[in-house]
Amino acid sequence: MKYFKETLYDAVCQEYRVDKLYFESKTEHQHLMIFHNAMLGRVMTLDGIVQTTEADEFIYHEMLAHVPMLAHGQAKRVLIIGGGDGGMLREVVKHPIAHVTQVEIDQSVVDMAIEYLPKHSNGAYNDARLNLVIDDGFNFVNTFAASDNEKFDVIISDSTDPIGPGEVLFSDDFYRLAKACLKSDGIMVTQNGVPFFQADEVQNTQTRMGALYRDMRFYCAPIPTYYGGFMTFAWGTDNTSASAPDAADLNHRFEALALETRYYNPAIHTASFALPQYIHKAIESA
Amino acid sequence: MTQTSENQIDTRPLLTGDTVSADEAQAAAELYRELISQHGSPLLVFDANVLREQFRSLQAALPKVELYYAVKAHPDANIIKVIDELGGGFDIASAGEMDLLLDHQVSGRRTIHTHPIKKDQEIRDALRFGATTFVVDNFHELKKLVNYRSRVGVLLRVSFRSASAKVDLSKKFGCSPDEVLALVEQAEQLGIHIKGLSFHVGSQVEDASKHVEAIHACRQLMSQINRQAEKPLSVLDIGGGFPADYELAGFSINTFCAPIRNALAELPSDWHLIAEPGRYLIAPAVTSITSIAGKSQRNGFAWYYLDDGIYGSYSGQLFDHATYPLQVFRGGQTAASIIAGPTCDSIDIVAENIMLPSLEIGDLVVGHQMGAYTAATKTRFNSLPDAKLVVLNASARVD
Numbered sequence: 001m002k003y004f005k006e007t008l009y010d011a012v013c014q015e016y017r018v019d020k021l022y023f024e025s026k027t028e029h030q031h032l033m034i035f036h037n038a039m040l041g042r043v044m045t046l047d048g049i050v051q052t053t054e055a056d057e058f059i060y061h062e063m064l065a066h067v068p069m070l071a072h073g074q075a076k077r078v079l080i081i082g083g084g085d086g087g088m089l090r091e092v093v094k095h096p097i098a099h100v101t102q103v104e105i106d107q108s109v110v111d112m113a114i115e116y117l118p119k120h121s122n123g124a125y126n127d128a129r130l131n132l133v134i135d136d137g138f139n140f141v142n143t144f145a146a147s148d149n150e151k152f153d154v155i156i157s158d159s160t161d162p163i164g165p166g167e168v169l170f171s172d173d174f175y176r177l178a179k180a181c182l183k184s185d186g187i188m189v190t191q192n193g194v195p196f197f198q199a200d201e202v203q204n205t206q207t208r209m210g211a212l213y214r215d216m217r218f219y220c221a222p223i224p225t226y227y228g229g230f231m232t233f234a235w236g237t238d239n240t241s242a243s244a245p246d247a248a249d250l251n252h253r254f255e256a257l258a259l260e261t262r263y264y265n266p267a268i269h270t271a272s273f274a275l276p277q278y279i280h281k282a283i284e285s286a
Numbered sequence: 287m288t289q290t291s292e293n294q295i296d297t298r299p300l301l302t303g304d305t306v307s308a309d310e311a312q313a314a315a316e317l318y319r320e321l322i323s324q325h326g327s328p329l330l331v332f333d334a335n336v337l338r339e340q341f342r343s344l345q346a347a348l349p350k351v352e353l354y355y356a357v358k359a360h361p362d363a364n365i366i367k368v369i370d371e372l373g374g375g376f377d378i379a380s381a382g383e384m385d386l387l388l389d390h391q392v393s394g395r396r397t398i399h400t401h402p403i404k405k406d407q408e409i410r411d412a413l414r415f416g417a418t419t420f421v422v423d424n425f426h427e428l429k430k431l432v433n434y435r436s437r438v439g440v441l442l443r444v445s446f447r448s449a450s451a452k453v454d455l456s457k458k459f460g461c462s463p464d465e466v467l468a469l470v471e472q473a474e475q476l477g478i479h480i481k482g483l484s485f486h487v488g489s490q491v492e493d494a495s496k497h498v499e500a501i502h503a504c505r506q507l508m509s510q511i512n513r514q515a516e517k518p519l520s521v522l523d524i525g526g527g528f529p530a531d532y533e534l535a536g537f538s539i540n541t542f543c544a545p546i547r548n549a550l551a552e553l554p555s556d557w558h559l560i561a562e563p564g565r566y567l568i569a570p571a572v573t574s575i576t577s578i579a580g581k582s583q584r585n586g587f588a589w590y591y592l593d594d595g596i597y598g599s600y601s602g603q604l605f606d607h608a609t610y611p612l613q614v615f616r617g618g619q620t621a622a623s624i625i626a627g628p629t630c631d632s633i634d635i636v637a638e639n640i641m642l643p644s645l646e647i648g649d650l651v652v653g654h655q656m657g658a659y660t661a662a663t664k665t666r667f668n669s670l671p672d673a674k675l676v677v678l679n680a681s682a683r684v685d
Contacts, residue, residue, distance in 0.1 A: 005395040007416030010439030011479070013395065026388055030414075048394055048416035163413050163434065198436050 004035065006227075007048035009197060014050075014227050016043060022116045025108075030165070032109075034116045040225060042117055044085065047164055054119055056224045057087050060191070062264040063221040063272065064233055065091035068154045068187040070253050070269065071242045075153035077101075079181060081137040081169060083158035084109035086121025092156070093127045094259055101131045101152075103140040105165065110134075138168045138177070145180035155182055157190035162201065170201075175209050175236075185239040192218065194228035195279050202279065203286035205234045210286075215240045218279065219272040221263065232279065243273055295622075296640035298609045299534040301654075303617030303643065315615045318575045318650050321676055327577040328594035328673040330661055334368045335679040336571035337657075340539075341372050344528065344563055347543035350550060351559045354398055356526055357383045359564030359658040360572065364677045366390050369567075371682060377562040381408060384415040394418070398523070400484070400562065402443050402459040406430060413437060421484055421523075423461045425469065431478050439481040441523055442469055444507070446485060446500045460485065466507050470515065482521025482558070483508060489565060490608070491527045494545045500524070501549040508557075521558045524550075528561075530569030530655050534611050539566065565658040572657030574599045574610070574673065578649045579628065588623040590645055595627010596634045597667040599653070599660050603636065606659040612636075613652040616643045625651065629668040 004016040016037050023034040033045045041054030052060070065088055069075050075095065080088050080102040092100050104110055110132070113120055125132065133140060137159070155178055159166035168174055169190075182188055190209075193201035202218065210216040213236035220230040235243060250266040275283075303311055321329055345353060354375035357366070361383055369376065370392055378384055379401040387397065394416015401408075402423045409420070413434060422428050423443040431438055445460025461469060466483070473480045483504045487496035504522055512518040524546070531537035550559060576592040576599075583589070594600065602608045612625070623642040627634035636653075645651075664672060 005393050007394045007413075007418055009437055010418035010481070031388055047414040163410050163437075200433070200436060 004033070004043070004045060005048075006045075006050055008227075012227075014225075016040070016050075023112060025112075032112075034112070042119075043225075044113075044117060046160060049161055050225050051160065052085050052087065052117070052120065053225050054117070057085075057120065058261075059221050059223045059263040060226075060231070061087040061091045062261050063219075063268075064088060064156055064158060064189055064191060066259065066261065066264045067219060067233070067269055067272065068156065068189045068235070069095050070250060070257075070266075071245050072153055072185075072187055073245070073249070073253055075187075077150060077152045077154075077183075079103070079152040079155045081140070081155070081157045081159065081178075082166065083156070085113040085117055086110070086124055088156055088158045089127070089130065090120065090122050090124040093124050093129065095257065097129060099129050099131065100127070101133060103133045103135055103137050105134070105136050107134045136168070138171075138174050141174065141177040141181050145177045151181055151183045151186065153183055153186050155186065155188040157188070159191060162193075162204075170204065170208075172208050175212055179212050179236070185237070185242075187235065187237040187239065187242055188213075189236075190234045192232040192234045194226050194231050195282050196228040196230070198228075199282040202232055202282050206283050206286040209234055209236045212236060214238045215243060217243060217273065218275060218283065219243075220275060220279070221268075221272055230276065230279065232275075235273075244270075294639060296637050298637070298640070299532075299611035299654075300640065300642075301611065301613035301652075302620075303615055306613070311615055314613075314652075315650065318652060322575060322577065322650070325674055325676050327575065328592070328599065329575045330599055330656065330673045330675045331573045331575060331678060332362070332364055332657070332675055333571055333573070333678040334364070334682075337365065337368050337567060338372060338682065340567045340570060341369070341374060343539050344543075344566060347540045348547065348550075348559075348561060351524065351561045353567075354560055354562050355567060356562045356564030357386065358662060360568045360660070360662050361386055362661070362675060363390060364675065364680065365568060365571075365657075366392065367680075375560075377564075378412075378417065381411045381415075384412065384417070388415060398441075398560070398562075400441075400523075402427060404430065409434060419481075422469075423459050425472055428469065428473050428476060428478060432476050435477045435479075439479055439521075440473065441482050441484040441521060442466060442473075442480050443484045443486070444500075444504065446487075446496075446503055463503055463507060467511065470511055470519075474516070479517055480519060482519045482523065484523030484525060486525035486562075487527045489527055489606075490529045490532075492529070494542055497524060497527065497546045498549045501546065501553075505549075505553055520556065521560065522553065523560045523562065526562045526564055526566075528563050528566035530565050530608075530658060532569075532609060532611065532655050534654070568657035569655045570657065572660070572675075574653035574656040574660070576651050576653070576673075578645055578647050578651060581645070581647055586622065587639070588621050588642065588644070589626060590623060590642075590651070591626050591628065592636060592651055593628050594673050595629060595636055597627060597629050597631070597665045598670065599656060599664065599673045600627065600636050601663040601665065602656070602658070602660045604633075605663045608659065610656050610660075611654040612640075613654060614642060614645055615650060616645055618643045628670055631667070 159169040354377040398419040580591040620641040625637040
C-alpha cells in the first residue's frame with residue numbers, strides 16, 4: 001500500500017503517502033498499521049482510521065491529561081483506560097502522582113508501540129508508579145467498582161472509535177461503573193470525536209454521562225489529523241468548581257510543575273471550555 | 287436448464303477431436319495433462335491474461351464507468367490480485383469477502399457493500415473494514431444506518447418492471463420506482479445521505495435493453511430529485527448482467543454495451559457511474575479439468591463418471607442455471623452418453639443424453655467458461671476434495 005486513504009467518511013477522505021511501512025497486523029476484524037509520512041512522522045492507523053501521529057499527538061495527549069490533572073490540583077491516583085500507544089501515560093507521569101493504573105486490552109499493542117512509536121511512551125512504561133493491567137476496560141471498572149481498592153482522583157478514557165473495539169467504552173454501563181471507581185471529587189475525561197462531522201458522539205455522551213455527574217461538559221482542541229476542526233473531550237465530575245479553577249491557582253500549579261508543553265498552558269486550559277455555537281447546538285439537541 | 291429429460295438431447299457446445307483442429311486440441315490436451323500430473327485432478331485453471339483481457343474489453347466498452355468486480359462470482363485471492371493490479375474496485379456483500387480483500391491489502395475505499403439486507407454487526411464490520419458505500423431498498427434498512435450516518439453514503443436500489451418483459455427484473459431486492467422519492471425524503475429526515483441509485487437487471491441478460499430502460503428511468507428519478515434536493519444524487523450504479531459466452535458464439539461486449547453507452551451519454555457529465563461485473567469478467571478465465579474415473583453402459587447410455595460434478599465446480603449448473611461448453615479429446619462415432627459427477631447422489635449429473643465419442647477411463651473432460659458462480663457455490667457433500675485452482679500467467683504480460 002503506497003498511499004493510505006482514511007475510510008472514516010464516505011464523501012471526503014484524507015490521504016497519506018506511506019513513505020515506509022514499519023508494522024502491519026491483520027487479525028480477523030482488526031487492521032493495524034504504523035508507517036512513516038514525511039509531514040507527520042510515524043502514523044498509526046486502526047481499521048482505516050488515523051489513531052495518532054508523531055507530529056500532532058502532543059495536542060491530544062496534553063489536553064486529555066493536563067486539563068483534568070491541573071484542574072484537580074492534587075491528583076494522586078490516576079486511571080487510564082486504553083491509551084496503548086503510551087502517550088497519555090507519558091503526560092500523566094509528569095505529575096507528582098503516587099500511582100497510575102493503565103488498562104489496555106491487548107499487551108501486543110503496548111509492545112508494538114514501545115517498538116515502533118517509542119516517542120509516544122518515551123520510557124513511561126518503566127515508571128515505578130505504573131500498574132499496567134491487560135484487561136478489557138469495561139471488565140476492569142466492573143471488578144474495581146465492586147472492590148475495596150482506593151478509588152481514583154482522575155480517570156482518562158483514551159479509547160478508539162465507538163465503532164470497533166472501543167464500543168463498550170461509550171456505553172451507559174461503562175460510564176456508570178467508571179464513576180463508581182472515582183473519588184467523590186474526582187474528574188473523568190474521555191475523548192469524544194470531532195463534532196463538526198460526528199455530532200452524534202457529543203449527543204450520545206451528553207445523554208449518557210450527563211445523567212451521572214453534577215457537572216458534565218465538554219472542552220475542545222483542534223488536532224490536525226483528526227480532520228474536521230475541534231475534537232471534543234467529555235468532562236464529568238461532581239466537583240462543580242473544578243472546570244473553572246482560579247486563574248492564579250492554575251498558573252501557580254503549572255509553574256510549580258515546570259511542565260514542558262507544546263500546546264497546553266493555563267490560558268488554553270481555561271479557553272478550551274469555551275465551545276463554538278455549532279457544538280453548543282449539537283449538545284442542546286441531545 | 288441443464289437437467290434435460292433423457293429424451294432430449296443435450297445441445298450445449300461440445301468440442302471433440304472432430305470439431306477442433308488436431309494441433310489445437312493436442313496443444314490444449316498436453317497443457318491440461320501436464321497440469322494434472324503436476325497438481326492432481328480435478329482442477330480449475332485460472333488464466334489471468336483472460337481476466338485482464340475481459341476487464342480491458344469491458345472498460346473500453348464502458349469507458350466512463352468504474353468497474354467493481356463482484357467478488358461473489360468467484361471469491362478467490364488470485365483473482366482479487368489481478369483485479370487489484372488492473373485498478374478495479376470490488377463489490378462485496380459479506381465479512382468473508384472483506385477478509386479476502388484485507389488479506390490482499392485492498393483499501394475499503396475501493397469497495398462498495400451491495401447487500402441490501404444487513405445485520406447491525408455486518409454494518410459495523412464493513413465500516414471497520416473501510417467500506418462506506420451501502421445499498422438499501424427499504425425504510426427498515428435505512429433506519430439501521432442512523433447510528434453511522436456521519437460515515438456512510440447510501441445507494442438506493444431500485445427494481446424496475448419492464449414494460450416489454452413480463453418478468454420482474456429484480457425479484458428479491460429493490461424498491462419500486464414510485465417509492466424512491468419518499469425514501470430519499472425519509473433518509474434526509476434521518477440525516478442519512480442517499481448519494482445515488484442502483485439497479486440490477488439480472489444476470490446473463492440477452493441484450494442491453496433492460497439496462498437502457500433502467501438508465502432512462504433512473505435519470506428521470508435522479509433529475510427530479512435533484513431539482514429540489516439539498517444534497518444532489520450523483521451516483522448511478524448500473525449493476526451487472528454482462529453475459530458470458532456460454533454458447534461460444536463469439537460474443538462482442540462492445541456491441542452489447544453500445545446502447546448502454548448511448549444511454550449513459552445522455553446523463554449529466556458530473557455523475558459518477560459504476561458497474562458491478564462478475565460473470566463477464568471471470569467466466570471465460572477459468573477452465574475446469576476433470577478426469578473420467580469410471581465408465582459403464584446402463585439403459586442404453588454410455589455413462590462416464592468424473593472426479594468433479596454438481597456438488598463441486600459444476601454447481602453452477604444447479605444454482606446458476608448455467609450450461610458450460612464441454613470438450614473431450616477423442617473423435618469418431620458418437621453415442622448417447624451421460625456424464626456424471628463423483629458423489630453418490632443421482633442428481634449429480636453434468637450432462638444427460640449428450641452425443642459423445644467413446645471415451646476411456648483416465649480421459650480428460652474439460653469445462654469451458656467456468657469462472658463465475660461455479661466454485662463459489664460448491665458444497666462439501668460426500669467430503670470430496672475441492673478442485674484445486676491453478677493460475678496461469680499470474681504476472682502481467684510485458685508487451
